[in-house]
Amino acid sequence: xxxxxxxxLSDWTAEKPERLSVEDRMAAEALIIDVDGFEGPLxxxxxxxxxxxxxxxxISVLQLAQQYLLFVEKAKELRLELAxxxxxxxxxxxxxxxxLLLPPDPTEEGxxxxxxxxxxxxxxxxxxxxxxxxxxxxxxxxxxxxxxARGSPEMVERVKTVTYTATLLDLMQGYARIRxxxxxxxxxxxxxxxxxxxxxLGRMRGLIGFAGDWTEIMSYLPEGWDQDPVKLRSAxxxxxxxxxxxxxxxxxxxxxADAFAPIQLRRRDPRE
Amino acid sequence: xxxxxxDRIEESLFEAPPVGEQExxxxxxxFASADPVTVADLNARMPHGCDAAAALVHLKKRYEGRGVNLxxxxxxxxxxxAPDLSFLMQKETVETRKLSRAAIETLAIxxxxxxxxxxxxxxxxxxxxxxxxxxxxxxxxxxxxxxxRMTPGRPxxxxxxxxxxxxxxxxxxxxxxxxxELRSAGLLENRPPPSLGASLxxxxxxxxxxxxxxxxx
Amino acid sequence: xxxxxxDRIEESLFEAPPVGEQExxxxxxxFASADPVTVADLNARMPHGCDAAAALVHLKKRYEGRGVNLxxxxxxxxxxxAPDLSFLMQKETVETRKLSRAAIETLAIxxxxxxxxxxxxxxxxxxxxxxxxxxxxxxxxxxxxxxxRMTPGRPxxxxxxxxxxxxxxxxxxxxxxxxxELRSAGLLENRPPPSLGASLxxxxxxxxxxxxxxxxx
Numbered sequence: 160x161x162x163x164x165x166x167x168l169s170d171w172t173a174e175k176p177e178r179l180s181v182e183d184r185m186a187a188e189a190l191i192i193d194v195d196g197f198e199g200p201l202x203x204x205x206x207x208x209x210x211x212x213x214x215x216x217x218i219s220v221l222q223l224a225q226q227y228l229l230f231v232e233k234a235k236e237l238r239l240e241l242a243x244x245x246x247x248x249x250x251x252x253x254x255x256x257x258x259l260l261l262p263p264d265p266t267e268e269g270x271x272x273x274x275x276x277x278x279x280x281x282x283x284x285x286x287x288x289x290x291x292x293x294x295x296x297x298x299x300x301x302x303x304x305x306x307x308a309r310g311s312p313e314m315v316e317r318v319k320t321v322t323y324t325a326t327l328l329d330l331m332q333g334y335a336r337i338r339x340x341x342x343x344x345x346x347x348x349x350x351x352x353x354x355x356x357x358x359x360l361g362r363m364r365g366l367i368g369f370a371g372d373w374t375e376i377m378s379y380l381p382e383g384w385d386q387d388p389v390k391l392r393s394a395x396x397x398x399x400x401x402x403x404x405x406x407x408x409x410x411x412x413x414x415x416a417d418a419f420a421p422i423q424l425r426r427r428d429p430r431e
Numbered sequence: 432x433x434x435x436x437x438d439r440i441e442e443s444l445f446e447a448p449p450v451g452e453q454e455x456x457x458x459x460x461x462f463a464s465a466d467p468v469t470v471a472d473l474n475a476r477m478p479h480g481c482d483a484a485a486a487l488v489h490l491k492k493r494y495e496g497r498g499v500n501l502x503x504x505x506x507x508x509x510x511x512x513a514p515d516l517s518f519l520m521q522k523e524t525v526e527t528r529k530l531s532r533a534a535i536e537t538l539a540i541x542x543x544x545x546x547x548x549x550x551x552x553x554x555x556x557x558x559x560x561x562x563x564x565x566x567x568x569x570x571x572x573x574x575x576x577x578x579x580r581m582t583p584g585r586p587x588x589x590x591x592x593x594x595x596x597x598x599x600x601x602x603x604x605x606x607x608x609x610x611x612e613l614r615s616a617g618l619l620e621n622r623p624p625p626s627l628g629a630s631l632x633x634x635x636x637x638x639x640x641x642x643x644x645x646x647x648x
Numbered sequence: 649x650x651x652x653x654x655d656r657i658e659e660s661l662f663e664a665p666p667v668g669e670q671e672x673x674x675x676x677x678x679f680a681s682a683d684p685v686t687v688a689d690l691n692a693r694m695p696h697g698c699d700a701a702a703a704l705v706h707l708k709k710r711y712e713g714r715g716v717n718l719x720x721x722x723x724x725x726x727x728x729x730a731p732d733l734s735f736l737m738q739k740e741t742v743e744t745r746k747l748s749r750a751a752i753e754t755l756a757i758x759x760x761x762x763x764x765x766x767x768x769x770x771x772x773x774x775x776x777x778x779x780x781x782x783x784x785x786x787x788x789x790x791x792x793x794x795x796x797r798m799t800p801g802r803p804x805x806x807x808x809x810x811x812x813x814x815x816x817x818x819x820x821x822x823x824x825x826x827x828x829e830l831r832s833a834g835l836l837e838n839r840p841p842p843s844l845g846a847s848l849x850x851x852x853x854x855x856x857x858x859x860x861x862x863x864x865x
Contacts, residue, residue, distance in 0.1 A: 462715070
């Protein structure tokens with residue numbers, strides 16, 4: 160990584176969007192360093208530091224600051240538009256330079272020039288270290304390039320079992336839902352004590368065949384309908400009406416001995 | 432220099448790798464390849480002088496009885512997991528779903544009214560009970576068939592199972608809360624104005640009677 | 649029969665398979681899968697009572713020096729072809745997307761400094777990290793979001809993934825090349841610029857703690 164030449168730097172894919180116009184680009188070609196190929200001011204400082212050819216820990220930060228300021232000057236001469244962070248770094252380095260050159264002022268607060276220089280050297284060393292290990296990392300054997308995974312993986316078949324759950328609350332709510340819904344049934348007349356003509360007719364049609372002789376129609380009343388007077392009245396009326404219906408159909412005969420006497424019914428022989 | 436001469440020099444420079452090494456190569460290629468590989472293909476990919484066919488014989492023996500076997504498909508070779516271990520290639524996932532509303536209601540009716548016939552369930556729910564719903568509950572072993580009802584048609588009845596009681600943490604179906612408790616628990620809150628028919632309390636009374644009778648058999 | 653009794657019978661009926669058989673099972677599962685499989689996953693797929701971890705030890709030994717090796721990445725295991733046979737694999741090589749310099753550096757910083765915040769990456773590189781770079785690494789699933797840093801603003805951190813380890817044939821992040829040297833040289837410290845007050849020192853403390861935890865677990 161350390162042997163990279165500036166020319167090569169420009170080949171790296173720039174992370175930042177193109178900042179230069181075509182004209183500027185032409186001008187930049189002439190410049191020793193393509194600024195756009197750099198990854199920020201720290202990157203430039205690192206590249207410049209290589210000219211010192213010393214351990215980064217023993218680097219002359221003052222010399223480096225001067226080199227950077229010179230670089231910025233040159234870029235300005237070439238009317239190369241530098242990004243703000245490059246200029247911020249220039250300003251900071253100019254400040255650092257003055258601190259390093261002037262004897263320390265004991266009344267002044269904050270870190271000394273030496274401390275700042277040490278930190279800058281640390282930053283450069285750390286960035287260089289990261290680049291070195293990045294290169295080592297990328298140089299490792301890689302999956303799909305140097306070693307390989309199973310070419311035809313056998314698919315794991317998924318067997319899905321579904322289990323159902325319900326809680327006691329679900330159950331109770333379900334039941335409550337049904338029971339309360341019952342109360343919402345549409346309104347219908349309560350026909351509990353009403354014996355209809357249809358019911359009577361159905362019953363008599365079934366029974367009439369068994370009764371050969373005259374039988375009182377009251378005996379055709381359904382079981383249990385003779386206790387409650389309301390029910391008795393309804394059943395009597397329905398049975399009488401049904402009897403008339405049967406006579407009309409020619410299936411039965413009716414007779415009554417006297418007024419209010421019991422009404423009798425007899426099946427009419429179809430052959431007659 | 433002629434081609435023949437070149438070949439000769441190459442041969443002496445690049446002697447075929449040892450058999451063990453060839454076996455490794457075949458192993459790696461078969462492993463990484465998406466499709467079965469023919470002997471010709473193997474030979475083409477391996478260094479000059481290799482004998483893939485011989486390496487395959489060794490490799491096949493090495494994998495005999497292992498979890499992975501060397502198999503020939505057509506005229507090509509591939510590595511496959513041993514057929515007896517196919518069960519490992521299945522991943523069983525258990526998905527828990529909520530019981531459907533129809534199933535819950537049916538289950539609730541069976542629990543509260545057991546033994547109860549299908550016709551009775553339908554009458555209470557007001558809709559037909561689908562075969563699937565009953566089958567599901569039977570399969571889950573939360574309900575089972577009870578005795579036949581001694582009425583015309585002798586319909587089969589349903590009752591809840593011990594599994595059901597365990598699932599819902601009930602000692603017996605009699606522990607199911609009655610309507611009064613459901614209401615005090617706020618489960619009957621959305622009841623309509625009590626203007627129609629018999630009051631709920633009466634109904635509940637009848638209910639309880641039913642239940643007692645049913646559970647004491 | 650009670651459930652307890654049933655369980656007991658089941659256990660005696662289905663004793664754990666012999667060790668050799670367990671090894672075959674692990675072999676089959678790992679062989680079949682393109683992705684690393686965790687020990688927990690293996691145990692879940694194997695019959696009750698199996699010890700995948702023990703079987704892996706045997707299996708690893710068995711595949712030593714073979715064309716296919718058993719490797720550990722993160723807390724999972726995978727079968728991979730031996731790297732020295734890569735020359736045979738041109739056919740299988742997938743053209744990988746070339747990473748930008750920014751992406752490579754960002755990846756390295758995340759790997760060596762994890763968990764690391766975006767601000768810290770920018771501090772180390774001396775330049776803003778573009779969204780695209782992080783997105784690309786996230787998309788490749790080489791990095792993922794870690795825990796939030798317990799500092800003002802609670803910034804999110806980045807860490808490398810198991811896929812990353814798998815890709816670079818690393819057993820764990822501790823095996824990163826040169827990690828020890830970097831640490832002893834103090835180059836993995838998040839040393840704050842001297843102009844900033846003591847407040848940052850606390851953050852640094854937390855940082856180190858985090859890192860130690862991550863790399864030593």
